[in-house]
Amino acid sequence: MKDLVLDPAPRPLDTPEQLETRLREIGATRYHNLHPFHHLLHSGQLNKAQVQAWALNRYYYQSSIPIKDAVVLSRFRDHAVRLEWRQRIEDHDGNTHGEEGGIERWLVLTDALGLPRDYVTSTVGILPATRFAVDAYINFVRDRTPLEAVASALTEVFAPQIHKERIAGMLEHYDFVNPGVMKYFTRRVEQATKDADFCLDYVKRNARTPEERQRVVEALIFKCNVLWTQLDALQHAYVEGHPPPGVFDPKDWA
Amino acid sequence: MKDLVLDPAPRPLDTPEQLETRLREIGATRYHNLHPFHHLLHSGQLNKAQVQAWALNRYYYQSSIPIKDAVVLSRFRDHAVRLEWRQRIEDHDGNTHGEEGGIERWLVLTDALGLPRDYVTSTVGILPATRFAVDAYINFVRDRTPLEAVASALTEVFAPQIHKERIAGMLEHYDFVNPGVMKYFTRRVEQATKDADFCLDYVKRNARTPEERQRVVEALIFKCNVLWTQLDALQHAYVEGHPPPGVFDPKDWA
Numbered sequence: 001m002k003d004l005v006l007d008p009a010p011r012p013l014d015t016p017e018q019l020e021t022r023l024r025e026i027g028a029t030r031y032h033n034l035h036p037f038h039h040l041l042h043s044g045q046l047n048k049a050q051v052q053a054w055a056l057n058r059y060y061y062q063s064s065i066p067i068k069d070a071v072v073l074s075r076f077r078d079h080a081v082r083l084e085w086r087q088r089i090e091d092h093d094g095n096t097h098g099e100e101g102g103i104e105r106w107l108v109l110t111d112a113l114g115l116p117r118d119y120v121t122s123t124v125g126i127l128p129a130t131r132f133a134v135d136a137y138i139n140f141v142r143d144r145t146p147l148e149a150v151a152s153a154l155t156e157v158f159a160p161q162i163h164k165e166r167i168a169g170m171l172e173h174y175d176f177v178n179p180g181v182m183k184y185f186t187r188r189v190e191q192a193t194k195d196a197d198f199c200l201d202y203v204k205r206n207a208r209t210p211e212e213r214q215r216v217v218e219a220l221i222f223k224c225n226v227l228w229t230q231l232d233a234l235q236h237a238y239v240e241g242h243p244p245p246g247v248f249d250p251k252d253w254a
Numbered sequence: 255m256k257d258l259v260l261d262p263a264p265r266p267l268d269t270p271e272q273l274e275t276r277l278r279e280i281g282a283t284r285y286h287n288l289h290p291f292h293h294l295l296h297s298g299q300l301n302k303a304q305v306q307a308w309a310l311n312r313y314y315y316q317s318s319i320p321i322k323d324a325v326v327l328s329r330f331r332d333h334a335v336r337l338e339w340r341q342r343i344e345d346h347d348g349n350t351h352g353e354e355g356g357i358e359r360w361l362v363l364t365d366a367l368g369l370p371r372d373y374v375t376s377t378v379g380i381l382p383a384t385r386f387a388v389d390a391y392i393n394f395v396r397d398r399t400p401l402e403a404v405a406s407a408l409t410e411v412f413a414p415q416i417h418k419e420r421i422a423g424m425l426e427h428y429d430f431v432n433p434g435v436m437k438y439f440t441r442r443v444e445q446a447t448k449d450a451d452f453c454l455d456y457v458k459r460n461a462r463t464p465e466e467r468q469r470v471v472e473a474l475i476f477k478c479n480v481l482w483t484q485l486d487a488l489q490h491a492y493v494e495g496h497p498p499p500g501v502f503d504p505k506d507w508a
Contacts, residue, residue, distance in 0.1 A: 005376060005377050005378050006378070006500070007378075007500075008378055008379070008500050029499055030499045030500070036496070122259060123259050124259050124260070124261075124262055125262070128387075128479035128480075128482065128483045129383055129386070129387070129483045129486065129487070131390075132383070132386040132387050132389075132390045132479075132480075132483060133382075133383070133386045135390060135393070136386045136389060136390070139389070139393055221500070224499075225382035225385075225386075225498070226382075226386075228382065228498050228499070229382045229383045229386060229487075229498070232383065232487065232490055232491075232496065232498060233383070233483075233486065233487075235490070235496070236486055236487075236489070236490040236494070237486075240494060242486065242489070244479070244482050244483070244486060245283055245284045245478075245482070246260070246261075246262050246284070246475070
């Protein structure tokens with residue numbers, strides 16, 4: 001249990017229903033829709049440079065997701081889970097019949113923001129905190145149990161709502177945003193709903209003891225921390241004006 | 255070279271001397287003695303709660319160092335390097351003849367700040383960014399080449415100066431600090447100097463191509479990022495007042 005250290009207030013988890021209640025509590029208190037940076041983003045209070053910084057940093061997260069999902073897939077001898085999970089890699093990487101994936105759609109957004117693709121994909125300008133948090137996610141799904149690896153994707157349960165807020169808010173407030181640019185998010189609304197249903201059902205069926213359920217809870221807290229930390233770092237660097245040495249400087253790409 | 259992405263302005267590195275010059279440039283521009291949080295700490299501008307948050311979070315870093323060093327040691331078939339490196343584990347963990355190590359000396363500091371040892375060692379209250387950054391350091395020395403693993407310790411070249419500033423500044427400004435409490439730092443001044451000499455000599459002799467020297471440079475940038483990111487997170491949470499959900503709340507330990 002040494003690795004269970006993220007939950008300051010554990011609750012009884014004797015049933016799958018108690019687990020779901022607890023997971024929804026965590027979403028309601030720790031999911032990054034609550035973060036002040038998202039409030040600024042969605043209400044049009046960021047300038048273009050700040051939106052650039054967000055899109056540039058989040059590219060590292062987006063482009064790491066299929067790597068993370070490949071690690072998750074590799075943890076399962078159960079063919080049915082592998083089949084289910086493989087769809088996620090295709091969602092982000094696209095397929096050989098020419099259908100674009102989520103990463104390509106993210107680059108449409110960074111294009112619209114005036115960031116060169118070579119610069120974005122090099123990741124040289126991202127915040128160190130972004131890299132640490134995202135890499136922690138990849139390591140988590142490799143080092144923890146397969147149950148915890150699946151559970152760390154449970155943030156998808158809360159994602160469709162934030163995507164809808166973001167699409168509406170960004171379309172309304174920013175002149176560099178149009179429906180084509182927001183296609184990443186419109187597509188994710190449907191994808192994330194399906195993925196979330198699978199994850200929630202999986203953890204409710206496969207976490208069979210209170211300790212296993214606590215592992216699921218901690219995996220969700222961990223993942224909320226991965227998302228929240230990225231926004232804290234963006235806010236500190238680009239809203240409060242304390243960029244660490246060597247990172248993206250909007251003046252270079254204005 | 256895909257993993258070399260941290261240096262926005264690479265320089266020619268054709269000789270060991272060019273390497274040393276570049277390493278000292280990085281120290282002069284990226285080492286965390288330059289971070290505003292350290293300026294506040296050393297000049298007495300933090301309150302006790304903020305010093306508590308610093309000591310609590312840095313405990314996670316301190317207590318991870320012997321684990322990091324054990325991973326480094328495990329990378330070497332060269333007996334001489336293992337013998338040299340083993341001393342570092344003893345410096346932090348102490349020895350069986352009853353000599354305390356750096357972790358124990360760190361807990362003397364958290365004791366003096368009124369933080370219960372069980373709480374400190376549980377790490378439940380630390381910032382997620384602290385955990386991500388420190389864990390990234392452990393993963394780095396496991397996943398990169400042995401040369402890069404050694405090079406990531408090169409921040410010790412710049413450490414004695416910051417320890418001296420800290421000892422003088424904290425003794426002068428904080429009434430909860432006395433020489434016994436600062437013993438961690440007084441001891442580290444001599445340890446770090448010896449360790450730094452070994453590392454600098456090692457990378458100058460063992461990085462034999464420009465690419466290998468660039469790997470050394472990036473390892474030092476990486477490690478500077480590990481240290482800087484921890485202070486950015488402390489400043490954002492406890493100076494600017496944006497603590498993420500679930501972390502140390504000074505009101506609980508006033």
